Amino acid sequence: MKIILFGPPGAGKGTQAKKLIEKFNIPQISTGDILRDAVSKKTELGIIAESYMNKGELVPDNVIIGIVKERLKEKDCSSGFILDGFPRTIQQAETLELEGIKIDGIIMLDVDKETIIKRNTERRICRVCGRIYKLKNMPQNGVCECGGELYQRKDDMEENIRRRIDVYINATLPLASFYEKKGILRNVDGCGSEDEVFNRILEALK
Numbered sequence: 001m002k003i004i005l006f007g008p009p010g011a012g013k014g015t016q017a018k019k020l021i022e023k024f025n026i027p028q029i030s031t032g033d034i035l036r037d038a039v040s041k042k043t044e045l046g047i048i049a050e051s052y053m054n055k056g057e058l059v060p061d062n063v064i065i066g067i068v069k070e071r072l073k074e075k076d077c078s079s080g081f082i083l084d085g086f087p088r089t090i091q092q093a094e095t096l097e098l099e100g101i102k103i104d105g106i107i108m109l110d111v112d113k114e115t116i117i118k119r120n121t122e123r124r125i126c127r128v129c130g131r132i133y134k135l136k137n138m139p140q141n142g143v144c145e146c147g148g149e150l151y152q153r154k155d156d157m158e159e160n161i162r163r164r165i166d167v168y169i170n171a172t173l174p175l176a177s178f179y180e181k182k183g184i185l186r187n188v189d190g191c192g193s194e195d196e197v198f199n200r201i202l203e204a205l206k
Helices: 013-024 031-040 044-053 061-072 090-098 113-121 158-172 174-180 194-205
Strands: 002-006 028-030 081-084 105-110 123-126 132-134 185-189
Touching (some): 013 028, 013 081, 013 194, 028 031, 028 061, 090 174, 185 194
Parallel strands (some): 002 081, 028 081
């Protein structure tokens, strides 16, 4: 099964991808994770990507497409995959088709703007293990269970979140129409508990 998870920043794509991995035993291809790894390692790609990510803007297509193409050639993708954070533009979607990559279903998580802002601004991440905490359940001393410092990413700050939402609406939302015409778009309410949203996704994929 080849699935794309689609939705605004903070819609819960990463969380739902993990559940789909367990259900279908296929890998999650998260461009966000790949890019953040490159940024932390200060690779040539990471330096370029960081300048865009810190401003809440999209990383250029040529950078993203190259990364995704190479990743999908790996053995663990032979039985399917979950794309998280890609494609983000019609050009990227068209490139997938030109590369002969067939997509079985597009899950679009619908979440209102204020909920997105709240989810993102209340998120803290461990510098060591990458675990994500919400303000309401993070340790009072600001230290992860592994001993790592918890911090707020620049792209999770409200100003950048609002900018990322605007970028999503202007550049990415047209993908909904693109895939709807192909008959593979499935709109799913992204509000509620993780399990409630996951059950809606499974129903949409039937």
